[in-house]
Amino acid sequence: MATGGSFSRTLQRGHESFYDFPCSLCEEEGKHVEAARYCEECFVYMCDPCVRNHNRFPLHTRHQLLDQSQFLTMTRSKLVSFPTKRCLKHPGELINIYCGDHDVVCCSSCKVLEHINCAKTKYLIDAAMGIQKSKEYQTIKQETRTLMNDAARVLAVRKADISRIENEKQNVKHIIADFRKKVNRYFDDLEQKSIDALNDKAEIIVSRYEKDKKDLSVMKLKVEDILRQLESFKGDNECDLFVQVKTGKKFLSNAMQEVLSISKTVQKEDTINFRIDPKIERYLSSVEVLGTFIDFHMNASQLSIVAIDTHDRQPRSSMSSSQTYLDNRDPLPKEKTQLYGDFNVKEKSDSEVCYISDICQLLDGTILIIDNNNEKLKRLDQSYKLLDSLRLTNGPENICYVCSDEVSVSLCNAKKVQYISVKQELTLTRSFSTGNYCRGMVYVDSKLYVCCGNRCDLSSGCIEVYNNDGQLQYSISGSPYVPLYITVIDSGQHLLVTSYRSDNVTMMNLIGNVVNTFNNRDLILPRGICTDGKGQVFICGWDSNAVVQLERKQEKIDVILGKEDSVSRPSAICYDRKFSRLLVGCDYSNYLLVFNLK
DSSP: OOOTTOSSOEEEETTEEEESSBOHHHHHTTOOOBOOEEETTTTEEEOHHHHHHHHTSGGGGGSOEEEGGGTTTSOHHHHHSOOOOBOSSSTTSBEEEEETTTTEEEEHHHHHHHSTTOSOEEEHHHHHTTGGGSHHHHHHHHHHHHHHHHHHHHHHHHHHHHHHHHHHHHHHHHHHHHHHHHHHHHHHHHHHHHHHHHHHHHHHHHHHHHHHHHHHHHHHHHHHHHHHHHHTOOSSOHHHHHHHHHHHHHHHHHHHHHHHHHHHHHHHTOOOOOOOOHHHHHHHHHOSSSSBOOOOEEETTEEEOSBOOOOOOOOOTTSBTTBEEOOOOSOOOGGGEEEEEEEEOOOTTOOSOOOEEEEEEOTTSOEEEEETTTTEEEEEOTTSOEEEEEEOOSOEEEEEEEETTEEEEEETTTTEEEEEEESSSEEEEEEEEOSSOEEEEEEETTEEEEEEEETTEEEEEEEEEEOTTSOEEEEEOOOSSOEEEEEEEGGGTEEEEEETTOOOEEEEETTOOEEEEEEBTTBOSEEEEEEOSSSOEEEEETTTTEEEEEEGGGTEEEEEEOGGGTOOSEEEEEEETTTTEEEEEETTOSEEEEEEEO
């Protein structure tokens, strides 16, 4: 401890001494020791023992050490601002260097090992001077606030998503539970029918047994009577005995034949055996879950969400299983649909009247439309206002949602499918060629089903199936028509297809086997087709100027939109899952029609 004329002043309090310039290293350990030196490289005050430890390191031998007489000559700015953070790579070193070449801070060891050739290195004290008034400091504060607000906003959205997913999970649980109850009712019904059949069969057998029992009882009494008469005969009239013997003998002969016949029938014919239909057990053992979870793919040919298909609709007895004419029964009242608005999708750069040939919705709720006349892909926000567009060529016809940031567009005249990134900007990516003119598409189980064919040659119609690399897997052909639009139903098990010059809507499985064909007098030349993912199918009747709702399991078609709703030559249709709305595009119209579904 310095006294008298010593440079450092001390304050006595109990047994501890306090100094104007204490040793920084000892102070960190809770000791109060007077500093003897100050290291300009390490920015620490050190007592004599700490100086010796400091100088043990070879790299520290070049450090400039100041003695006590120089402490007061140090500028106050240097004393106010000095390094305190330790290097993560070299924990024993303070971060005291700034490298302008790499825009990083580091310690003296880092400088020697990693930044020895860097020309723009400074001591941290010099580099940090004036940072509080710098533009960089203000910018980083603003960016930090922005990030904090963005993180809070996204966090709120994620919390809402978690709540939504929980609600959707509960809804699916209810669907599964309802289906389980329905299956239980099916099996209860099958069980009851099996028991009724068992009772009927047993009743037939038992009724026959009751008759045999009655006949045998009568026979037994008669035999007992004959035996009693034979055993009790004691007279001398042999004629009476002879008659008894002969009549008894004849009765016994017939009775024995009858008993033998009854006994054989019991052994060979009248048995009850039951075998469970092996098809039921095989089917149940082959099913792993009650339904399929399908990605949210939305376009004019598809809108699939989680759905559990309970049972296929059975055709009416008066109709063939391959073709069903659906009458308009119990039509939906008009208040079921209400015009939300008509939205102009024409851009200033468009030279032609718009022709919306297809529509789809992305996961974020934005809408994509194909403007065939102006050969553009246009993007609308959730309020159906134009955001941006991408110019295309070769007659773009249809669009298909493929994944979270990519869609596919059919370029009909080029016989090509073009993939487009839908991130911040609409950007062309990869493509592949098809075997013929291509139109409607649907994406199912990592495969793209593409409607192909030349409308001048109806026999050329087919559905080509491609993998994610654009390689043809197989082709579905044999239809007398050229397919135009396509969607998926029944949790991805069946396809619904509309065709050129055909009034029919064809239902087929994923390998092309036709399951059924639907038609209706109010559905003439059907075009665009979509589903809400819950069993409802919406179809554009191009020549009937109508939009119909198909309910396969209730065997009916309802006209929900017509000319009185400004629907004229509708071609494109899409279900807006976010707001439960129906989007309709008509031929040669600049307006997208949007209807609320109540």
